[in-house]
Amino acid sequence: MSTNAELFDRACRSIPGGVNSPVRAFRSVGGTPRFIKRAQGPYVWDAEGTRYIDYIGSWGPAILGHAHPEVVRAVQEAAVGGLSFGAPTEAEVELAELLIQRMPSMEQVRLVSSGTEATMSAIRLARGATGRAKIVKFEGCYHGHSDSLLVKAGSGLLTFGNPSSAGVPPEFVAHTLTLEYNNLQAVQAAFDQHGAHIACIIVEPVAGNMNLVMPRPGFLQGLRDLCSRHGAVLIFDEVMTGFRVGPQGMQGLTGVRPDLTTLAKIIGGGMPVGAFGGRADLMAHIAPLGGVYQAGTLSGNPVAVAAGLATLRLIGQPGFYDALGERTARLAEGLQARARAAGVAFSAQSIGGMFGLYFSAQVPDTFDAVSACDAALFKRFFHAMLDRGVHFAPSAFEAGFVSATHDQAVLQATFDAAEQAFAELAR
Ligand SMILES: *Cc1c(COP(=O)(O)O)cnc(C)c1O
Numbered sequence: 001m002s003t004n005a006e007l008f009d010r011a012c013r014s015i016p017g018g019v020n021s022p023v024r025a026f027r028s029v030g031g032t033p034r035f036i037k038r039a040q041g042p043y044v045w046d047a048e049g050t051r052y053i054d055y056i057g058s059w060g061p062a063i064l065g066h067a068h069p070e071v072v073r074a075v076q077e078a079a080v081g082g083l084s085f086g087a088p089t090e091a092e093v094e095l096a097e098l099l100i101q102r103m104p105s106m107e108q109v110r111l112v113s114s115g116t117e118a119t120m121s122a123i124r125l126a127r128g129a130t131g132r133a134k135i136v137k138f139e140g141c142y143h144g145h146s147d148s149l150l151v152k153a154g155s156g157l158l159t160f161g162n163p164s165s166a167g168v169p170p171e172f173v174a175h176t177l178t179l180e181y182n183n184l185q186a187v188q189a190a191f192d193q194h195g196a197h198i199a200c201i202i203v204e205p206v207a208g209n210m211n212l213v214m215p216r217p218g219f220l221q222g223l224r225d226l227c228s229r230h231g232a233v234l235i236f237d238e239v240m241t242g243f244r245v246g247p248q249g250m251q252g253l254t255g256v257r258p259d260l261t262t263l264a265k266i267i268g269g270g271m272p273v274g275a276f277g278g279r280a281d282l283m284a285h286i287a288p289l290g291g292v293y294q295a296g297t298l299s300g301n302p303v304a305v306a307a308g309l310a311t312l313r314l315i316g317q318p319g320f321y322d323a324l325g326e327r328t329a330r331l332a333e334g335l336q337a338r339a340r341a342a343g344v345a346f347s348a349q350s351i352g353g354m355f356g357l358y359f360s361a362q363v364p365d366t367f368d369a370v371s372a373c374d375a376a377l378f379k380r381f382f383h384a385m386l387d388r389g390v391h392f393a394p395s396a397f398e399a400g401f402v403s404a405t406h407d408q409a410v411l412q413a414t415f416d417a418a419e420q421a422f423a424e425l426a427r
Contacts, residue, residue, distance in 0.1 A: 001047065001048070002035075002047055003047065003048055004034055004035050004047055004048060005032050007035040007047055008032050008033060008035070018033070023393070023394065023395050023398065024394075028375075028379070028394065028395045028396070028397075029378075029379045029383065029395065030379065030383075031383060031386075033394070034046040034386075034391065035047040037049075039054065039062075039066030039067060040066050040067050041065040041066060041067075041403070041405035042054060042065055042066075042403055042405045042406045042407075042410045043066070044066065044391065050389070051389060052391035053389060053391065053406075053410055053413060053414055054066070054391050055391060055400040055402065056391060056392070056400070056401065057401035058265075058270055059240075059265065059393075059398075059401070060244060060265035060266060060401055061265045061266055061269060061270045061311075062270060063243065063266050063311070063315060063324070063353055063401070063404065064269075064311060064314055064403060064404050065403040065404055065405030066270075066405075068269075068310075068311075070310050070314060071269050071270070071307055071310045071314070073310075074306040074307060074309065074310035075271070075303055075306055075307050077306065078091070078302050078303045078306035078307075079303050082302065083301075083302070083303055084298060084302065085302065086297065088300070089302050089305070091305045091306060092111060092300035092305050094309060095111065095267075095273075095300075095308055095309050095312070096109050096111065096275075096277075098312050098313075099263065099277065099312075100277070102243075102247060102248055102312070102316070103238075103248060103251065103252075103277070104251050104252055104257060105251055105257040105261060105278055105279075106261055106277040106278055107277070107278065107279055107283070108277055108280045108283035109277025109278075110275065110276060110277060110286060110294065110299075111274070111275050111299050111305070112264075112275065112276065112299050113272045113273065113298050113299060113304070114144070114272055114274045115143075115144050115237075115239035115262065115263075115264030115265065115274050116143075116144025116145055116146055116274075117144075117274050117296065118144075118263060118264055118274035118276040119143040119146065119149065119202065119235075119237055119239070119262045119276070120149070121276050121294045122202070122235050122260045122262050122276040123135055123146075123148065123149070123199075123200060123202060124292055124293075124294065125233075125276070125282060125283075125286060125292050125294070126199045126200035126260065126282075127199045127200070128290070128291060129233065129282050129285045129292070130199045130200070130233060132197050132198060132232075133175045133197060133199060134175045134176075134177060134194055134197045134198045135148065135177070135198070135199055135200050135201075135202060136178075136187065136190060136198060136201040136202070136232075137151065137176060137179075137201075137202050137203070138178065138180065138181040138203055138204075138207070138367075139178050139179070139181060140181055140207055140209065140210030140370065141181060141202075141203060141204045141207055141209060141210070142204075142210075143204075143237050143239075143262075144239075145165075147168045147172045147173070148172055148175065148176050149202075150163060150164050150165040150173070151163060151164055151173045151178050152164040160173070160174055160175070160176065160178075161176055161177070161178040177190055177194070177198075180366065180367065180368075181203075181207055181210075181213060181215075181366060181367055182216045182365055182366055183366075184218070184219055184222040184223075187201070187222070187223060187226055188222075191226050191229075191232075195230040195232075196230070198232045199232060199233060200227075200233040200234070201223050201226075201227055201232060201233075201234055201235065202235040202237055203220070203223060203234075203235070204236075204237050204238075205220055205236045205237075205238065205241055205249070205250035205251065205254065205256075206240075206241050206250055206354070208240040208241065208354060208398075208399035209240070209397065209398065209399075210370050210397050211356045211357070211358060211370050211373075211397055211398065212350075212351075212354060212355060212356025213356070213364065213365055213366070213370060214349070214351065214363075215254075216365060220254055221254075223256075224257070224258075227259070233259045233260060233282065234258045234259050234260070235258060235259070235260045235262065236249070236250065236251055236256075236258035236261050237262045238250060238251070238261050238263055239262055239263060239264040239274070240265060240354070240399070241354075242263040242265070242267065243263075243266040243267065243312070243315060244265070244266055244352055244353050244354050244401070245352035245353070246352050247315070247316065247320070249261070249263075253351075259278050259279050259282060260276060260277065260279070260282060261276070261277060261278055262274070262275070263275040263277075266312075266315070267308045267311075268304055268308045268311075269307035269308050269310060269311030269312075270307055271303060271304035271308065272298075272301070273304045273305065273308045320404070321353075323404070324353040324402065324403075325350070325351075325353065327402055327407075327411065328351075328354070328355050329350050330411060331348075331350065331355060331406070331414065332349055332350040332355050332356075332357075334411060334415045335348050335357065335414075335415070335418050336348045338418045338419045338422050339422050341422070342419075342422035342423050342426040343426050344425050344426055345359065345360060346358065346359055346360075346361075346422070347360060347361060347362055348363075349363050350402075353401060353402045353403070354399045354400065354401055355399065355400045355401075355402065356399055356400070357378075357381075357392070358370070358373050359373045359375075359377040359378050359381070359396070360373045360374065370397065375396055377425060378396040379396075380425055381421055381422075381425060382394060384420070384421035384424050384425065385417055385418065385421050388417035388420060388421065389413075389417065390413075390414055390418075
């Protein structure tokens with residue numbers, strides 16, 4: 001049996017940083033990533049056989065808990081029938097129909113294989129359909145790793161951003177305006193100045209990639225109004241929030257209807273599936289109907305689609321989100337209560353099955369406020385919990401996820417660990 005440390009050493013020799021996606025490397029918390037051997041329900045087991053309560057949930061997809069028997073069975077049955085055809089299947093039509101039925105603003109949808117592909121394609125479509133070049137995004141929102149979306153805010157509100165990754169030429173992000181999340185005035189000002197050239201706004205309707213930041217009342221509707229007035233496309237990136245905050249995503253909870261929506265994570269049930277869709281007149285610009293090119297060898301893959309369909313059917317059962325939301329709220333409240341008892345400045349909130357933990361007395365609602373939280377305390381809390389068998393996301397800039405299998409006993413075990421962890425922090 002190899003230890004996590006041995007595996008990490010070995011991984012670092014063949015894989016840059018030892019991981020296939022950066023946050024897994026524990027860089028912001030230090031220490032050794034746990035190499036997962038298997039997972040079941042709310043638990044993951046590492047290479048050393050240690051069990052953890054998992055609040056990462058594959059970064060969202062594991063809403064039913066890990067390895068749900070019906071999802072696993074669907075995958076096994078699909079696999080026996082062939083792994084991939086490069087030709088259409090009935091199951092992908094079923095998945096498309098289900099997505100359209102559940103997402104209020106979606107009239108047509110195309111399947112892809114990741115969230116990155118979905119957002120990249122939606123932006124190309126918005127640009128192609130409007131004939132405009134500029135896009136608006138918000139600091140702290142993550143929309144995958146395509147070139148034009150890897151931008152950090154410029155110094156002034158209305159300056160165009162700088163690439164936040166090496167390998168992205170400044171010219172590639174010259175059309176990307178990065179504004180402050182929850183600052184509608186900044187968006188108004190951007191449209192006053194550039195309105196005729198803005199193809200789209202892309203936004204996480206609840207920001208889940210800078211910890212969890214809720215939209216202020218009126219922010220999303222304000223974006224809707226500005227886009228409608230200026231002929232720009234409003235894209236809700238619901239890759240995380242879709243089927244996570246409620247049965248119809250954040251558009252269902254708020255009543256705000258985007259023109260395009262991007263999905264991934266839960267709709268693949270743990271397999272690689274993404275999707276982008278929305279108004280039929282916009283979607284008609286996509287090849288082979290229109291001039292906006294988009295394609296994928298493994299798009300609509302039958303095994304991945306089977307996992308997604310099985311997952312969506314199970315979470316479509318009545319009462320699912322009431323129970324999930326109640327548990328997640330109980331987690332946030334329970335952690336807050338233990339922190340208060342220990343005298344640690346801490347706050348927490350949740351929406352549906354996602355939550356945010358903050359080492360600050362008040363829940364932050366801007367990127368700057370999230371950045372001002374106590375990162376050193378988070379790091380100590382993360383390890384104190386990990387040592388006690390509870391695995392939170394290894395970064396203070398990530399949301400957390402609860403599954404249908406995180407029952408009262410799992411929450412209680414989390415609270416017991418948290419009581420000790422907060423006490424350790426207070427010392
Ligand atoms: C995870 C995520 C993405 C990227 O999805 P990948 O499947 O990792 O490419 C895009 N947008 C949001 C909001 C996400 O949370």
